[in-house]
Amino acid sequence: MLAAVEARHSRAGRVDPSMLDAAHGAYRLTLDALIHARTPPSQEVLERLRSAHLTHLDASFYLLSHVRRLARAEEAPPPKRVERLLTLLLLVKPPSKDVAPRAAVMLAAPPLPTKLTGKRARAAAAEEAEAGGGGSNSERAAELREWPPEAKQLLGKQRHRAAYDKAWRALLALPMPAPAFRQVLRALPEGILPHVPVPLRYCDVLSDGYARGGVEAVLALRGLFVLMTRHHLEYPHLYKQLYAVLTAEALNGAHRAVFxxxxxxxxxxxxxxxxxxxxFCKRLLPADPRGRYREISGDLGGGRGSAEDAALLAAIAAADPFRMEESDPAESMALDSSLWEVEQLRQHCCPTVASLAGLFAAPMLPMTAPVELEPLAALTYSSLGLLETRKRLREVPLAVRPPASLFGAPPPGMPPGMAPLLAGLNAWQ
Incomplete structure (x- = not known):
């Protein structure tokens, strides 16, 4: 790679990884070309960049620097340019721990000294002891003695995490098209938040997505859950907003399994x-047959076996006081209602829906396994029909005698009045 050659030979007698950030360097020009080209880079090019080059500490670190620079170059860049910057940034994964010098993989790696012996080893150990270090640290210090500062700083994970955070903050400050914003929401929980110094800084991004409603709200849920459970985020009125998100679009849309x-x-x-x-139980139950699998299983996982659930199932009312149009669950009067929809679903024309609804009548024991949502949430009308055709049905005994033939002599036991009719049919044939 030309960029590696520049970093290794740009300065006499030393390797300089910072040349990957040079104004007219090959690395910078290559990344600028990927961003400003008329056509987007192909998947083969991106995969080659990720697998062959971004596994190097210096290449991934300075790519973050270039993404940050390009994101700050314009206040409102074209949407396609924002999407390409996002694509590049999603290729980078910072190291999870400090890297030992001998384990560091770089495009422009400085040479490691040979193992110290004799007086040099004792001098390095004494120097490290004066600094308060141990034996392993003395070896590390000896290995780094001849490294330039630009290369030493690439071994610490904090340096990479800080650059990763700055690149994301610069990109998220730009106006972002809806498809790119959804990509960010998908990547935040497991792909971004574990690698930034302060994950709570991204609460505004998730809150914005959640406030938009629809698909963005669904995709923001996991990130909010991670911030609440792992980083102690306080989010008032979360369940009130989640209740308002339960619309037909969310329950039956393309992301229904994720939701x-x-x-x-x-x-x-x-x-x-x-x-x-x-x-939530009342809001989930009215759905089409595709959704009733997940709504019923969701109710089973959320409240089956509780005293409130049993009371709702046992309640009988002449009229349902539940307010479906109410956006506040506290004002919906759900506790004054009943789950009469469950009894209706037990008589559903789709046998699998009826079977799931019948689980409400079964006793809830501590060893009862919960209903798994994942295989049920992705069902469609086609898969429902296919599921029914593949079921193995029992043969039910019938109190009839199968006919021996369609035409011909009357079978044994045929009533006398049927014989002339059968003879006429035979003559007509």
Missing amino acids: AAELKLFLSSVALPAYLLAA
Whole structure:
């Protein structure tokens, strides 16, 4: 790679990884060309960049620097340019721990000294002892003695995490098209938040996505859950907003499987009040057959076996006081209602829906396994029909005698009045 040659030979007698950040260097010109080209880079080029070059500490570090620079070059760049910057940034994964000099993989790696012996080894150990270090640290110090400062700083994970955070903050400050913003929401929980110094700084991004509603709200749920459970984020009125997100678009859209899994996470807490569980149960039940699998299983996972759930199932009312149009679960009067929809679903024309609804009548024991959402959430009308055709049905005994033939002599036991009719049919044939 030309950029590696520049870093190794640009200065006489030393290797300089910072040449990857040079104004007219090959690395900078290559990345600028990828961003400003008329056509987007192909998947083969991106995969080659990720697997062959971004595994090097210096290449990944200075790519973050270039992404930050390009993101700050314009206040409102074209949407395609923002998407390409996002694509490049998603290729980078910072190191999770400090890297030992002999384990460092760089495009422009400085040469490592040979193992110290004799007086040099004792001198290095004494120097390290004066600094308060140990034996392993003395070896590390000896290995780094001939390294330039630009290369030494690339071995620490904090340096990479800080650069990673700055690149993301610069990119997220730009106006972002909807497809790119959804990519960010998908990547935040496991791909971005574990690698930044302060994950709570990204709460505004997730809150913005959650406030937009629709698909963005669904994709922001996992990130909010990570911030709340791992980083102690306080998010008032979260369940009220989550209740308002339960629309037909969310329940039956393309991301319904993701939404079902995230919803189960938020409703799995044992500290949720009874009115909240009741409101979610009532809001989830009215759905088409594709959704009733996940809604029923979601209700089973959230409230089956509780006293409030049993009371709702046993309640009988002449009229349903539940307010479906109410956006506040506390004002929906769900606790004054009943789960009459469950009894209706037990008589559903789709046998699998009826079977799932029948689980409500079964006793909830400590060893009862919860209903798995993942295989049910992705069902469609086509898969429902295919599922029914593949079932093995029992042969039911019938109190009839199968006919011996369609035409011909009357079978034994045929009533006398049927014989002339059969003879006429034979003559007509």
